[in-house]
Amino acid sequence: MSTASADTAESVLPTITETRITTSGSASDPDIYNDIIAWVDYRNGNNDVYMYNISTKEEIKIPTNGSANCPCIYGDKIVWEDDSHMLPSWDLSDIHMYDLSTKKETQIPARLEEFVAEGQPDIYGDKIVWQDLYDEDWGVSMYDLSTKEETLISHDALCPAIYGNRIVYYVSHPRKGTDSNIYMYDLSTKKETQITTSGSADCPAIYGNRIVYSDDRKGNYDIYMYDLSTKKETQITSSPDNQVSPDIYGNRILWKDDGGEDDGGEYHGIYMCDLSTNQKFKITSRGSKSDPAIYGNTVVYTDDHNGKSDIYMSTISSKGPGSVPPVAAFSAAPTTGKAPLKVKFTDKSTGTPTKWIWDFGDGSKSFHQNPTHKYSKAGVYTVSLTVKNAAGSNTVTKTEYIKVITKPVAAFSASSTSGKVPLKVKFTDTSTGTPTKWKWDFGDGSKSYHQNPTHKYSKAGVYTVSLTVKNAKGSNTVTKSKYITVTAKPVAAFSASPTSGKSPLNVKFTDKSTGTPTKWKWDFGDGTKSFHQNPTHKYSKAGKYTVTLKVTNAAGINTATKSKYITVTGTSQAPTADFWGWPLSGKAPLKVKFTETSKGSPTSWKWDFGDGKYSTEKSPTHTYSAAGTYTVKLIATNEAGSSTKLKWKYIKVAK
Template sequence: MKKREKAYSIALASTAMILFLMLALSMASASPEQNASFTITETLVVANQSVGDFPVIYGDIIAWTDERNDYDYVYIYDLSTSKKSRVTNNKSDQYEPAIYSDKVVWADGRNGDYDIYVYNLSTSTETPIVITGSTQFSPAIYENRIVWEDDRNGNQDIYMYDLSTSKETQITTDESDQLRPAIYGNKIVWQDRRNGNWDIYMYDIPTCTETQITSDEGHHAYPAIYEDRVVWEDTRNGNYDIYMYNISTSKETQITTNESWQVSPAIYGDRIVWQDGRNNEGINDDIYMYDLSTSTETQITTNKSGQCRPAIYGDRIVWIDYRNGDIPDIYMATLGSSLPVAAFSASPTSGKAPLNVCFTDKSTGSPTKWKWDFGDGTTSTKQNPTHKYSKVGSYTVKLTATNDKGSNTVTKKDYIKIVTKPVAAFSANPTSGKASLTVAFTDKSTGIPTKWKWSFGDGKTSTQQNPKHQYLQEGKYKITLTVSNAAGSSTVTKTNYIKVTTNTRPGIYSESK
């Protein structure tokens, strides 16, 4: 059977395949690599005796294509049982598996062209989704919906099939090519060539609304979606970068800025993974990850051979790996927790009683337990508690974050201030002397003020709590201090409080006159 050649006219399609030919021999390491907030444990999942490709993961199940006896078959590996099995016994090519829950879908060549098939792992049943005499490829699945690219109309369109209703829907009708669909919830994304270059488009299933996500020059390809985030590879800067679009905020973000290529992104939760060429110099690619919650980038693989086509689910990343020779294996990295680093914020941090304060955990290292001490004798074990302060005072707050590696504590002294209306008061030293005279003013106010406004009687002011001021002219000066907090403000004035003299002539300036 002649194997289908993908109709991608962008450089990306060849990039990954060229990478497969860039080989280096090395040994795998399964020892954990330390990161600031987690550990990385690498595992050789499947040692192939034939060419493997297109790994995907969902839960404990890894699926991929495996070339044996001149055919590419879909295999699965169950991490919970360490069992490897072939999905179908049909002697034909099967490509690009996708998996959701207990369902595996793929493009199947048994009928001469490529069709979409689904296999139910729970019932061990195989079902053809579409057989048209044309080619269907690149399936993706979410819950009961399967999407794919389809050339039945003379160009590549995006189609969808709902397993719960057995209904097929044509998603795109434009006469150009639409490729590589991905689906999450009610959103379908794909790469689209209607504007001459490849752009990323999105379709909302309930409203039947299509949206163009990218519009700048350059090629945008290989989209992936998780919740309201879409990621893709992008050439607008002259090389391949990873970009992200937030559906909720309509905000686009450049994830990578390295001048080499970053391709084949995948996303799960706050984590984006991709294939990265910054260290290869034409020899190998590595797997990198970016955590949106911490704005940190991590190199997942450091082996000096080719790693490519990553997929991610939860704390597990899988990819194709050439470290053991010219036949690629399937490797997996497990992101484990390390000692947490406790951190938190609160809002508001001051106000009059009673005051409800919302505390937000900002700890890193994936803590699983929290212990708050609010400084007034009460505690909480919630991750993000709300606490009511009833009495005036300054409260020191302590958070202890814990995971299976240990615990860490952060303390913020006098962090929460519960106030009444302040009463302004102050002193100064010295209060008299010859010009030029430097006077140190000391705030003596009660009620925990948070703002200060001083007037020194010579036209100058300050907002410091305890300022110093230099008087250059002789005279008698009136000092005014206004203090304020969330409960109100108070002002005190001392007339002729500072007396500045000289040896040569009588006073020429007095604000009290």
């Protein structure tokens, strides 16, 4: 066991500024977290919980049953022991909580036994611990606000304190012959470890890897510290007077000197040891002080030296000869892993910081020196630490420091996706889930294992691209079909079927151009054009036709011409015109449908409806507007000649 030495050089001791918080004369049991002080006050004849905001200087009364004791605060939650259910023969009490953000009070569920005394609560994060008494047996219990589950931590245990996943308490049961020793229970391993063997230790507090407690192994109480990382115990004080009620924050240990005299009167003072400088110094002026608690540079305590009990605050300033601002530094383990990933952050700052602000990059923050944080979602997180003391502040940021992985989902983009040969394409991985390996297939026989490769396509074509991504959780592939279009100047080519025949001749033209054209222009040689890729065209007249195809893409234009490619011959026999109509009679206006029934494959028609109206349709419909009897004539024509059909007084229209 080692003993902490003291630096007595007054020139380097910090400056301490004391501020009175209450004037009621009935306040006690203070606790502090960040800028909030909570305490119990009897000013209205009841034990009520009050809080004071150091930043806004606002005091607020917390709703209670008027029987509160031992308040503790963490974040936006205050817990306390509530004695409103006490009976004459039973010391019954419950644990209550007030949420500053929701302004709601909650009774923490107790064990199922009907008569239980619960007290001495402490809180860290979502976990509340307390001591409870049932059937003359003390024990330590814990309630998890996130799971709403209560757990019995240890039998014969008292005065619990919690930090992270570690709960400390002392175990003592004189009736069972049990000595008083400090124990620690680790929630992550579910193992209990005995810290002391002196048989005389009590009142533990914990911060990070350090446990502090008072122990009278040498005939009076002194303050001791046990480091869980080194498994070494250090004696902090060596005094003829009792040193009790320790608390710890960062490198600072706080306690009450419970004896001695000052200017002829009894003195109970608050002292501090700074482990980073090995300084020990007095926090308070003379008087009767008790219930010390610390957060950062601020110490709170009860002072009843004038017969009235009030809450005071002392602010520690490190400014003075030799004081320097801190320099932020930290490490973490692990820095990569599967989700959910629990990471332990370790402050390695120099210059004796007194406050720590962590930003974990996922929207969460911590004000502890060495926090543990759980990343629930996959991602790459940037972490920053800001450290402060009275001389200044400093921030360090580690970009993309924590990598939390799940099975990846492949995704990518490219720029550009089309262009002239040779085409250089930049591929960008947009996969989620933090892949660690990449495999690209560019569709032209080439591959890459870089995250964001650039690839050159040397030949015209349409290419399908795939990306496979992997990490420790698995792999995933995405494929984009016909994603990259590489163009060269096209070369026009085509075929047709049939290329000869009697009129009317329907010809199917097929584009056989190379170089991936995007536009087509056909000239069929009979004055008709088309802009489709593979059109069908009808030649109505005999003749020899020259066909031209012009193709275009982003790289250029090309034309192919086939001279006298299509041969259309005429028919050998003139047509025989004929027709019929319906109805043949009726009142005006009379609509008549004429149907052409000629033989010999006519290619054109000329109708004379007998009322001065004409049509060149094959089978027209005509309306007679006036009464009368009408003669209808049809002339049918093809390459071999024409024929006329006359139907005398064929249509009769009445008024």
